[in-house]
Amino acid sequence: MMTTVTDPEREAFAATFDALGPQAPTILPGWDASDLLEHLLGRERYPHLLVGPRLPGPLGQRAVAAREDFRARPWAEQVELFREGPGRLSPVGAVDRASGQGELLIHHEDLRRAQEGWEPRLLPDEEQARAWRALSLLSRVSVHVDADITLVSPQGGRQLRSRRSTGALRVHGEALELLLWVSGRDEVAQVRLEGDEGALQALQEGRRGL
Incomplete structure (x- = not known):
């Protein structure tokens, strides 16, 4: 199924994830590309993956299991979910569109600038x-x-x-x-x-x- 890309920054970020892979470093202490992508997808689509593992008892255990299942998905599948975006009706998507997508811009550079030989981008x-x-x-x-x-x-x-x-x-x-x-x-x-x-x-x- 072909995905219609409407946002060039998101597409560029997804391409960087594709090119570098899940174990690429970021400038965020203790986070690799997989951790960063999980954070972004949790923010946009799966907030229970971010909050749930902190809960006590069975709820927390189920959230941990769901998080592990998600991380076991093929990297290309995870990146494609990110490429598709949060959807037009998502409150996160609305906030990002109104704010100039600052979080995407910052986190893209968190990944890019951890790589050897990085150069600043000349944005349009x-x-x-x-x-x-x-x-x-x-x-x-x-x-x-x-x-x-x-x-x-x-x-x-x-x-x-x-x-x-x-x-x-x-x-x-x-x-x-x-x-x-x-x-x-x-x-x-x-x-x-x-x-x-x-x-x-x-x-x-x-x-x-x-």
């Missing part, structure tokens, strides 16, 4: 615009730093004001790189920082990510 303008929309939303809830921060990209600028600011900081980069930076992925985000001593100290003491 439409995809960079979606990354900027995701950044505008995610930065509101993911950056907890006592400094006034200005995010600067070719798509524009965004200011993050702090009620207890100890200085000012400017972060320059493409929208996707800034999205990785606000999510706390400093080891791979290609950005340039400019700031005074107080702001840089606040950055070290603050927190980014969900």
Whole structure:
């Protein structure tokens, strides 16, 4: 059965999963590609696989068994489920479409940038615009730093004001790189920082990510 692909980022992510296989590393501690794909499919289709194993008694045991059965499926089958997406009526799908699919963009780079010799992607303008929309939303809830921060990209600028600011900081980069930076992925985000001593100290003491 042929699958109609409507989202280029999801298709690119699925192709990366296909190419690298289930044991490929990610930059997420303790997670390989199989763990990452399970997280994404659980979020979109099978939330019981994420929550159920934590439950006590028979409910938890059945959830663990269901999780093991799922992980035993052929890798290509799991990737195809991801490629198909959560469906138009899924609340997760609606949130992703409204937010610029920030989670897909970030997790795709979690996989790509763990591979030897990785290079940053040059996204088309439409995809960079979606990354900027995701950044505008995610930065509101993911950056907890006592400094006034200005995010600067070719798509524009965004200011993050702090009620207890100890200085000012400017972060320059493409929208996707800034999205990785606000999510706390400093080891791979290609950005340039400019700031005074107080702001840089606040950055070290603050927190980014969900």
